[in-house]
Amino acid sequence: MSDAPTGKVWFVGAGPGDPELLTIKGQGLIARADAILFAGSLVSEAAMRWAREGCEIQDSKGMALEAITDWLIARAGKNKTVVRLQTGDPGLYGALIEMVQPLDAKGIDVGVVPGVSSAMASAAAGVESLTLPEVTQTVILTRVAGRTPMPEGESLQALARHRCTLCIFLSMTLLKKVQRELLAAGWHADAPILVVHKASWPDEEKIVHGTIATIREKCQAENINSQAMIIASPTIGARQWPALKKSRLYDKHFTHRFRKAEKKQETTS
Numbered sequence: 587m588s589d590a591p592t593g594k595v596w597f598v599g600a601g602p603g604d605p606e607l608l609t610i611k612g613q614g615l616i617a618r619a620d621a622i623l624f625a626g627s628l629v630s631e632a633a634m635r636w637a638r639e640g641c642e643i644q645d646s647k648g649m650a651l652e653a654i655t656d657w658l659i660a661r662a663g664k665n666k667t668v669v670r671l672q673t674g675d676p677g678l679y680g681a682l683i684e685m686v687q688p689l690d691a692k693g694i695d696v697g698v699v700p701g702v703s704s705a706m707a708s709a710a711a712g713v714e715s716l717t718l719p720e721v722t723q724t725v726i727l728t729r730v731a732g733r734t735p736m737p738e739g740e741s742l743q744a745l746a747r748h749r750c751t752l753c754i755f756l757s758m759t760l761l762k763k764v765q766r767e768l769l770a771a772g773w774h775a776d777a778p779i780l781v782v783h784k785a786s787w788p789d790e791e792k793i794v795h796g797t798i799a800t801i802r803e804k805c806q807a808e809n810i811n812s813q814a815m816i817i818a819s820p821t822i823g824a825r826q827w828p829a830l831k832k833s834r835l836y837d838k839h840f841t842h843r844f845r846k847a848e849k850k851q852e853t854t855s
């Protein structure tokens with residue numbers, strides 16, 4: 587028999603906050619976990635409502651990376667099913683690989699369950715579409731440099747030149763810098779910006795609409811300085827646009843795999 591542990595560590599995306607936005611797979615894993623380590627600062631404890639009695643549950647708030655991986659290794663090493671519950675999707679700003687490598691080194695099996703990212707939840711909160719035909723078909727998920735520097739070519743100013751949708755994480759306290767870089771990239775001071783604080787959190791969500799020029803003041807007035815997504819996009823506010831280019835997906839003259847186009851009426855003039 588091999589000595590390799592048979593326990594497994596699951597990195598589960600808890601979603602943006604509302605426990606109902608956890609996936610069914612994530613819920614199932616929470617329900618059968620022997621041990622759950624959750625990222626306390628953001629993940630709603632309510633997600634723990636499905637944990638079985640006797641499940642060891644711990645908040646990782648205040649634990650450094652090594653303490654976290656030691657905790658996971660100790661339990662998985664005892665052949666337990668261990669869940670590391672992370673905010674949004676584990677693959678976005680979640681230190682996933684830093685946690686996986688020490689587990690790999692111990693031969694512990696790892697699985698990842700994706701989650702609804704706060705970028706998607708924020709767009710949903712504002713009833714916004716991140717893409718629109720002939721406006722933008724591209725979304726960039728990014729942040730501005732804080733203590734973590736940005737790799738070369740990834741300054742907000744450089745990315746903003748694409749004039750596509752920018753979902754800006756981890757940058758609420760750097761809103762001034764966001765404003766400055768968007769303007770430097772040629773965006774108009776009147777360009778719309780959406781900020782969503784605690785997207786999807788029952789009773790705590792705040793939605794702020796502004797422009798590059800006004801957004802900082804508006805967020806200050808709402809006392810928002812953390813846990814917020816900044817969306818800068820030429821699609822923001824499209825719900826109110828009188829004229830919209832329609833998506834070809836639902837165009838009756840456009841054939842795709844599941845639907846045949848209707849013949850265009852001959853027009854005689």
Ligand code: SAH
Nearest residue numbers: 602674675679703704755756784785814815
């Ligand atoms: N993995 C997470 C992101 C973690 S980084 C995800 O996929 O969403 C933490 C940043 O995510 C915060 O600074 C904030 O910008 C954003 N964030 C997380 N939860 C949020 C929420 N409920 N509403 C708005 N922004 C949120």
